[in-house]
Amino acid sequence: MGPMELRGKVWIELGGRHLFGKGRAALLEAVESEGSIQGAARKLGMSYRKAWSMLRAGQTLTGARLVETTRGGSKGGGARVTDFGRELLRTYRRVEARFDDLLKEARNEVRRAGD
Amino acid sequence: MGPMELRGKVWIELGGRHLFGKGRAALLEAVESEGSIQGAARKLGMSYRKAWSMLRAGQTLTGARLVETTRGGSKGGGARVTDFGRELLRTYRRVEARFDDLLKEARNEVRRAGD
Numbered sequence: 001m002g003p004m005e006l007r008g009k010v011w012i013e014l015g016g017r018h019l020f021g022k023g024r025a026a027l028l029e030a031v032e033s034e035g036s037i038q039g040a041a042r043k044l045g046m047s048y049r050k051a052w053s054m055l056r057a058g059q060t061l062t063g064a065r066l067v068e069t070t071r072g073g074s075k076g077g078g079a080r081v082t083d084f085g086r087e088l089l090r091t092y093r094r095v096e097a098r099f100d101d102l103l104k105e106a107r108n109e110v111r112r113a114g115d
Numbered sequence: 116m117g118p119m120e121l122r123g124k125v126w127i128e129l130g131g132r133h134l135f136g137k138g139r140a141a142l143l144e145a146v147e148s149e150g151s152i153q154g155a156a157r158k159l160g161m162s163y164r165k166a167w168s169m170l171r172a173g174q175t176l177t178g179a180r181l182v183e184t185t186r187g188g189s190k191g192g193g194a195r196v197t198d199f200g201r202e203l204l205r206t207y208r209r210v211e212a213r214f215d216d217l218l219k220e221a222r223n224e225v226r227r228a229g230d
Contacts, residue, residue: 001177002130006210010123010218012225019119062116095121095221102217103125106210110127 006110010099012092014061020088024066025096027054028081028089031067036078058085121225125214127207129176135207139181142169143196143204146182151193173200 011021030040041051058066066085070078081089126136145155156166173181181200185193196204 001179004134005128006125007128008123008125008214010121013120013122015117064116091225095225098217098221099123099214102213106213110206110210 003111006103006107008099008103010092010096012088017061019058019061020092022096024054024058025089025092027051028066028085031079032081035080037067037069040079118226121218121222123214123218125207125211127203132176134173134176135203137211139169139173140204140207140211142166143181143200146194147196150195152182152184155194 009022012019026044027040030043031037034040034043037051037055038048041048044051055067062084064084065082066088067079068082070080124137127134141159142155145158146152149155149158152166152170153163156163159166170182177199179199180197181203182194183197185195
């Protein structure tokens, strides 16, 4: 028998529905670094439609935008993460980091259980 | 907007496949308390077939039994959790308890992020 591996995940719900997890966190970070939804989608290897619908779902659920689009300028329309989106992202990453520490700590205990 | 809720789960994999999580932990505990797979399935509101296939999947993956059946006696055939099953259960519950503590601690941070 190979080594057992401990896995886990955390996410944020609102009214029992998925609001924010690994996927949306990565998407907001990509919008931040690429400056547009199109660029973020490309970076993550997903369609624009998919990226847009993830952001839209978050907005529909909370009634607040995670990303706001900016029109015009030399590079055409872009997008940036709102204060609300940034706060959500920061909270999620902070909790996730503590959770990952715990997984690392507990990993060896789990490995040993298989011996 | 209602309160955001932090959710999460942990599980154990072997060779990239699900080995042990909330469902199998509850099943082993029910076998322990009921003394048979049939009784455990009834207690958890699942079919005998389902309970048996969960135990079987764990055995196929690890090459070791989680439960062993006992034949005969005044009450007919029964089942009990093997030492290996018990060790797996104990390890899982220990890690899960620490993880639940972390979720409780972080819950308020997440709630506040929505304000």
